[in-house]
Amino acid sequence: MSKSELISPEEMLPVRDAANRILEELDRILLGHHEVHRLLLIGILSRGHILLEGLPGVGKTALVKALGTLLSLDFKRIQFTPDLLPSDILGCNILQVLPDGRREMEFQPGAIFTNILLADEINRASPKTQSAMLEAMQEQAVTLLGETRPLPDPFFVLASQNPIELEGTYPIPEAQLDRFLFKIAVGGVGSEVLTEIIARRRRGEPPKPEFRMAREELSSLFRAMERIHLSEPVANYMARLVTAGHPGSPEALPEVERFVTFGASPRAAIALAESARAAALLAGRPSVGFEDVKSVAHAVLNHRLILNYQAKLEKITSFDLIDTLLEKVDPAGLTLPDGVSLEAGRG
Amino acid sequence: MRLDKDDPVTRAGHMARYVRRKFFAVLFLYGFLPAAGVAAFFGGGAILVYRLLTGEFHGDLFAGIAGFALLSAMLSGIVFAWRKLPDSRRLLIWLDGASHCGGLLTTSLEIDPGEWRRSIAPVVKPRIKFSSGRGWVMLPVGLLFFAGAFLLPESAISKPERHTLDLTRETAELEQKIEILEEEALMPEKELADLNDGVEELKAKNDATNPARMFEMHEALSRRVGLAGEEAASRIREESRTMQMLSSALDTLGALPAEQFTPEAAAQMGELLRKLAEDNPELAELLKQGAASAMSLDPESMKRLAEAMRDSSGKLEQQLARMIEAKLAQAQCAKPGSQPGGSDGERGGSPEEAAADLAEWLAQNAPGADELEAAMMMGYGIGMIPGFGSGEPGRGRGDAPLLFSGNTPGFGGKEVDLALAGEMDPARSMSVQQFASAPDSADEERAAAAAGHLRGGDARIDRNENRIYPAHRGAVERYFNPKGERNSL
Numbered sequence: 001m002s003k004s005e006l007i008s009p010e011e012m013l014p015v016r017d018a019a020n021r022i023l024e025e026l027d028r029i030l031l032g033h034h035e036v037h038r039l040l041l042i043g044i045l046s047r048g049h050i051l052l053e054g055l056p057g058v059g060k061t062a063l064v065k066a067l068g069t070l071l072s073l074d075f076k077r078i079q080f081t082p083d084l085l086p087s088d089i090l091g092c093n094i095l096q097v098l099p100d101g102r103r104e105m106e107f108q109p110g111a112i113f114t115n116i117l118l119a120d121e122i123n124r125a126s127p128k129t130q131s132a133m134l135e136a137m138q139e140q141a142v143t144l145l146g147e148t149r150p151l152p153d154p155f156f157v158l159a160s161q162n163p164i165e166l167e168g169t170y171p172i173p174e175a176q177l178d179r180f181l182f183k184i185a186v187g188g189v190g191s192e193v194l195t196e197i198i199a200r201r202r203r204g205e206p207p208k209p210e211f212r213m214a215r216e217e218l219s220s221l222f223r224a225m226e227r228i229h230l231s232e233p234v235a236n237y238m239a240r241l242v243t244a245g246h247p248g249s250p251e252a253l254p255e256v257e258r259f260v261t262f263g264a265s266p267r268a269a270i271a272l273a274e275s276a277r278a279a280a281l282l283a284g285r286p287s288v289g290f291e292d293v294k295s296v297a298h299a300v301l302n303h304r305l306i307l308n309y310q311a312k313l314e315k316i317t318s319f320d321l322i323d324t325l326l327e328k329v330d331p332a333g334l335t336l337p338d339g340v341s342l343e344a345g346r347g
Numbered sequence: 348m349r350l351d352k353d354d355p356v357t358r359a360g361h362m363a364r365y366v367r368r369k370f371f372a373v374l375f376l377y378g379f380l381p382a383a384g385v386a387a388f389f390g391g392g393a394i395l396v397y398r399l400l401t402g403e404f405h406g407d408l409f410a411g412i413a414g415f416a417l418l419s420a421m422l423s424g425i426v427f428a429w430r431k432l433p434d435s436r437r438l439l440i441w442l443d444g445a446s447h448c449g450g451l452l453t454t455s456l457e458i459d460p461g462e463w464r465r466s467i468a469p470v471v472k473p474r475i476k477f478s479s480g481r482g483w484v485m486l487p488v489g490l491l492f493f494a495g496a497f498l499l500p501e502s503a504i505s506k507p508e509r510h511t512l513d514l515t516r517e518t519a520e521l522e523q524k525i526e527i528l529e530e531e532a533l534m535p536e537k538e539l540a541d542l543n544d545g546v547e548e549l550k551a552k553n554d555a556t557n558p559a560r561m562f563e564m565h566e567a568l569s570r571r572v573g574l575a576g577e578e579a580a581s582r583i584r585e586e587s588r589t590m591q592m593l594s595s596a597l598d599t600l601g602a603l604p605a606e607q608f609t610p611e612a613a614a615q616m617g618e619l620l621r622k623l624a625e626d627n628p629e630l631a632e633l634l635k636q637g638a639a640s641a642m643s644l645d646p647e648s649m650k651r652l653a654e655a656m657r658d659s660s661g662k663l664e665q666q667l668a669r670m671i672e673a674k675l676a677q678a679q680c681a682k683p684g685s686q687p688g689g690s691d692g693e694r695g696g697s698p699e700e701a702a703a704d705l706a707e708w709l710a711q712n713a714p715g716a717d718e719l720e721a722a723m724m725m726g727y728g729i730g731m732i733p734g735f736g737s738g739e740p741g742r743g744r745g746d747a748p749l750l751f752s753g754n755t756p757g758f759g760g761k762e763v764d765l766a767l768a769g770e771m772d773p774a775r776s777m778s779v780q781q782f783a784s785a786p787d788s789a790d791e792e793r794a795a796a797a798a799g800h801l802r803g804g805d806a807r808i809d810r811n812e813n814r815i816y817p818a819h820r821g822a823v824e825r826y827f828n829p830k831g832e833r834n835s836l
Contacts, residue, residue, distance in 0.1 A: 006454070009462050231453040233440045280449065286463055289450035290443065332441035334433050337377060342366070344445040345474040 006286040007227040015224040016284035018217055019045065022070055023282070029066045029206045030059050031196055032189035038282065039184050039299050040067060040158075045225055045278035048181025048271060049137050049157040051122075051172075051303065058186045060160045062206050064118045067158075072212045073115035074152065080125035082168065086132035090142045107144065112136055115152050119159040123169040133157070134176045154218075174262070174306055181271045182296075183303035221281070228277040229287040235273065237331045238293055242269045244329050245305055245321070255324050259311035264304035272300045290331040298322050355467035356455045359448075362470050363438040370438075371428050373477045378427025383420035384485030390416035391493035398496070398504045409497060416493075446470040514565055518549050520674070521565070524572045527673050531666055533579035542568060572675070580676030583667050586627050590660035592708045593623070593630070597653035599705075599723055601646045607725055615716035623712065629659050773814070780813040 019041065026037040036052075040063065043050040052060045061077065068075030078089060091110035097103050111117060112133065122130065136142050137157050141150045159180070161172075177183070189197075197204055244251045246263030256263070272293060279292035298319055305318040334342065390412045398404065433441075436456060443452035451460050451467045460467070525542050528534045534542075545568045552561060600608055600616065624631040633655050670676040702724070709720050785808065 006458065006461060006463060009466070229450070229454050229458070231450055231457055233443075233453040233456070234450050283449065285449040285451070285466075286460075287450035287454040289448065291447050291449065330441070331444035332433070332437045334437055334441060335431075336433070337374070337431055339478040340373060340377060341476045342370075342441060342445075343474045343476060344471045 006229055007224065009286075011227075012224070012281075012284055012286055015221055015281065018213065019221060019282050021211070022213060025070055025209055025211065026063070026066060029209060030063050032193035033059065033063070033186065036063070036184055036186055039182055039296070042275050042278040042282065042296060043182050043184075043299075044071070044154075044156060045221060045281060046181055046271070046274040047154060047156070047222070048274065049159070049179060051177070051180040051183040052158060052160045052186050053163055053183060054160070054186030055164065055188070056162060058188060059206075060186055061118060061120065063186075064116060064158045066206060066209060068116045069209050070211070070213055071116075071218055072215055073154070073156075073218075075116045075118070076111045076114040077118040077120060078111045079120045080122050080129070082124060082126060082170075084125045084129050086129050089129065089133050090136065090144060093145060107147075107149070109149075110142075112142060113149075113151060115154055115156065117155075117157050119157055121162055122159040123161045123166075123171055125170065127170050127173075130170065130172060130176065134172075134179055137179050154222075177303045178265055178267055180303065181275065182299040184299055224281055225274075225277055227286070228280050230273055230277060231287060233332070234276075234288050234290060234293065236333065237290060237329070238269055238272045238276070240333065241293070241297065241301075241325055241329050242266075242272070244325055245301065253324060253328055255321060259307055259314075259316050259321060260305055261308045262306040264301050268300060268304045272296065275300055294326055297326055301325075355448075355464055355469065356452065356460065359439055359442055359446075359452050359467075359470045360435070362472065363435045363442060366438050366442075366473055366475070367432065367435055369475055371432055373475050374428035374431050375424040377424075377477065378431075379420055379424030380483060381485045382423035382427070383417070384487075384489035386416035386420040386423075387486070387489030387493040391489070391496035394493075395496040395499070398499065402501075402504050404501065413493070413497075442470045442473070445473060514549065514553050514561060517565055517569075518546060518553065521549075521568055521572060522546050524576065524673050524675050527669060527675060528572070528575060528579070531579070531669070534575050538571075538575070542571060576670060576675030577677075580667060580670055583663050583670075586629055587660045587663040587667070588708075589623055589627055589630065590656040590663065592705060593620070594653040594656040594660065595705055596709070596723060597649040597656070601649040601653065603722060603725065605646075608722055609718055611718040612716075612722040615713060615719040619709075619713045619716065619719070629663070630656075633659060772816075776814040776816045777820075778812055779815050782811050783808045784811060785809070 023034075023037055023041050026041070027034050030037070040050060044067070052063075054060055064077075065075060067073075078084070087110065089110045089112050091108050091113065093105040094108050095103055096106040119133065122133075136151060140153075140155055141148050143149070161169075201207070240251060242264050243249050244253055245256055245260060246252055247257050247260050249263070252263075273288070275296040276288045276292040279295050280286075280288045283292065285292075301322050302318045305321055307316065307318060307321070311317075311321075336342070393412055394409050397408070439456065440453050442448070443450060446452075446468050448468050448470070451463055452470075454460055455464075525539065525546065528542075529539050545564065549561065549564055549568065596616070600612070620630070620634065624634050633652065667676065671678045705723060706720065709716060709723065713719060
């Protein structure tokens, strides 16, 4: 990308409309989850994997199905169980008898060979199976018997996990959680939304998508993402947000020192930058603004801040700490003396 | 691309500079207020110290200190504001975030936003919040202190009365002594001038800059003045005694009948007067004034001369008393017998003692003047001196030691040995004196063999004891009570 040129408004307009059309369609299909839909779309535009956490029946699977249909992408679903094997996901070589009577090993691709993989209840599979899939997520390829096979492009893993019924589960290690761009909490909906679902949808089935985005359109979205400008001050703000969450760093906040065991990795800063670009694209802007960073900060950082027992004791969540980081880390990096502050006034 | 005043980026730039100027003012106040408080403390402290040390009020100087403190505080505020002032670029970035400009303002710092300029949201006018906290408290407290130091009444400012090395009192005492020496003409003028110079130097350098030297100088001056005083006092005492002796002698001689005051005695007296006058300016002056001619002593002139000498002696005693009062000389107890005319039993007051002293004095000052001495003794012998030759028993001096052999001093009677008879039982004797003394070295072996020798290291002492036996007691009782009346001794 040429640094001397921003994407023009004429170029930006169709891209923004296409992205927002997907978002509107998702909102139409699944009611009451606009923010989840927005983050999900941002995650897709950022080419990141997403962990959806929510109770059963809140529409996680339906959401992923609808997204796959809308984007004209292949979609597969695996229900993770404790006896699930890596080969069930990745595929394996099977001995085949050829018509001429000879025998040879033939690779049978697993469910991972798709564009969108829904890994349902990922924390119920054994660590071995989890790690096999998470490695594929990172490398965008599968290696079996010394042969590496690339995964389809684009490739997204949308995993889900249930925050309750934790007995017999294998919590995903923090290092592997870091591979997910977002961890999005899918909550319930209000009574108004529920009323609408009950009244208008037979057996709660979501309506069919009214359009499917062409693959070329999706590619243009990805190309537009490359042209979103990230200025140095905004990049610096993101870097300071991440380092301020590191206990022991010179920029760490007192709250971080008290409640955080490990801060977010550099991968988090990259994720923050990518998702902020996507947020800017959704907003139809050619550059990343501070508000874009703030809009994705919770989804990017909430599963990357490892809290200590003091935080659990005082019922401090990672969301509380991210709120504190956003409040106290100044976007411009102004170092004002205590007692002097700058506040937004009249327009 | 041509920019105009309505360009959002240009407006944002103006706003950033405007905010920066406001920031400078706020940061200046933020730094200035506590600095002014501190400067007020220092300025007030300096004024207070100056006033306490000197006790003076200099309005101009204090106004200068106040001005300096104010300037220092302003300079501190400016330096603080300059160091903390954010640059316009950062403020533009802040405006981008606060105005939700979507990063276009920050992007404009790197590349030209081009057509996107039109879509940049108008920047908000920010508010700068300022709360100095403790800085606000320091300023009024500092100003109050400054005002207090400035307005403190003169009466409350007093110089310390003395400090650790203050020699003012000692110097004043020294000065008084020298003044007496000067007034009484007891020292040569050159030496007096030297002493006065020393005192002036002592007064001028009476501070803590060189305490050792000051003390040393004071001690040297004190020693010189003390020696001069003692020397003068000794001379005055001697002159006074001479006057007293001479007046006593003249009184005695003047009372003699003309046939008993022989010309030889008169010549010897005249010679004595002349000789004493050589060393005694007072006496020489008296003789010069014509109170009496040393060579023609008649009863009348001797009487006048004795009177003049007593006056002179009185003046000398007054002079001495003044010196004693000024601690130029030390007071001394009167020598026993130096005051003639005392009654019996009083220390130094008996006529016998006066006669003995006069005889001793004559022997010292006029050796060989037998005629004069004989005339003197004759004067005493015929009872011209009250209490002598009146027929009453003379018992000697009241404070003379009690001896059981030899003559009691001042007792003119003849010694008679008494053979005491009676019981000499040591068991009935009474110890009247125990004393230790050096052993008799002449008979060392005998002394060593004697009982009661004590040894301590190489030294030896004899322990002695005097006891009175009943026979002794009886003799004493008979002496004091010859009629046998019951009495107790």
